[in-house]
Amino acid sequence: MARSSSGSHRSADERRAQLLDAAVDVLREHGLAGLTTRAVTARAGVPHGIFHYVFGSKAALVRALIDRELTGAATAWGAAVATDDLETALRQAFRAQLDLVRADPEHQAAVFELIRAARDDSDVSAAEWERRQYLAEIQRQLVAWSQRGGVTWDAPVEHVAALVLSATDGIVQTWVADRDDARAEASTGLLARAITSLAHTA
């Protein structure tokens, strides 16, 4: 076998992975507007023509990127929190969601941008699918937490889940915009309290 890191004439699958990695980097650094086929190939250190041989079109690259980024992201809400106190569980879950973004803001911002753009290109399926995964996962957790804490939701749990997802999205996007840690902290704490008030001891 040839050395893997240098030399020409690699397989199409190898090129594909290589270009996807490069595309993520470009997206993080220059945003969606800067995501050009030439920037991606330059970043990967391969000739420009390779791009259309591997992906066929730029749209195909974007689709592949979305698939790759969304897969597994839905599990973020799934990490169960081990506590009997509903408010604490909620706060920790919100914090975890925020930490996910804080760990690599540019990356998350890029993913947001991708999803948004995908919606306009009538490539709605991916974004819709993502949202449904999130909602289902949150709803599952809301039920689990309320059972653990011995409380009952005063509103349909799917409504609570929808509010939790939207509100968390809002807080996260606000943080992405202003990077104000204290404000985000305060908002998540208050949101946990407010949401908790939507349940009463059975």
Added chain:
Amino acid sequence: MARSSSGSHRSADERRAQLLDAAVDVLREHGLAGLTTRAVTARAGVPHGIFHYVFGSKAALVRALIDRELTGAATAWGAAVATDDLETALRQAFRAQLDLVRADPEHQAAVFELIRAARDDSDVSAAEWERRQYLAEIQRQLVAWSQRGGVTWDAPVEHVAALVLSATDGIVQTWVADRDDARAEASTGLLARAITSLAHTA
């Protein structure tokens, strides 16, 4: 005076307004990616070269657009709601915010996109300014409503305001994404209830 609607050689100010109107249309129909100097001039029915004569650069057009769109938008939260019940006031305010977007979703989506893009171009001031206006207005209303209803906020009112703004943003953006009226309705209603629980009768 010459007839105003046809003929060449109009004043630069006239051209400027004409191009701004055209730019908003283009933005609504084709998004920020489709907002090119050629598209704008074509839409306005003027020669392409006019553009750089009037605005100097595309960036100047974007800046002018943001100024125009943000001015007056901050007053949306300012419309006072006449009711003694805090939860009702909140729900009506959230509904009003949602209605504003529902009245012309494409337009609002375009404005969101503009502001987001402006942030990346280190043209932060406009977006920051907007947010501060909103926050101040919401805070003012929160105090007014609580006084009217004879209740006191259990948390710093600026924290409540931050949560209200973020959560409302999240709900609005969710609606823009999925256009699910029922879900938005449920979320605003629940949010009003949840926020109300952050205040107690004095």
Added chain:
DNA sequence: GTCTATAGCATGATAGAC
């Protein structure tokens, strides 16, 4: 002061060489 014609460049894509 207003507008036209053109420059100069970057893009996405492809025909065909190896």
Added chain:
DNA sequence: GTCTATCATGCTATAGAC
């Protein structure tokens, strides 16, 4: 099956005609 050279198009911007 892999890659290179090239194309046609669309972009922002400007030099200079009226």
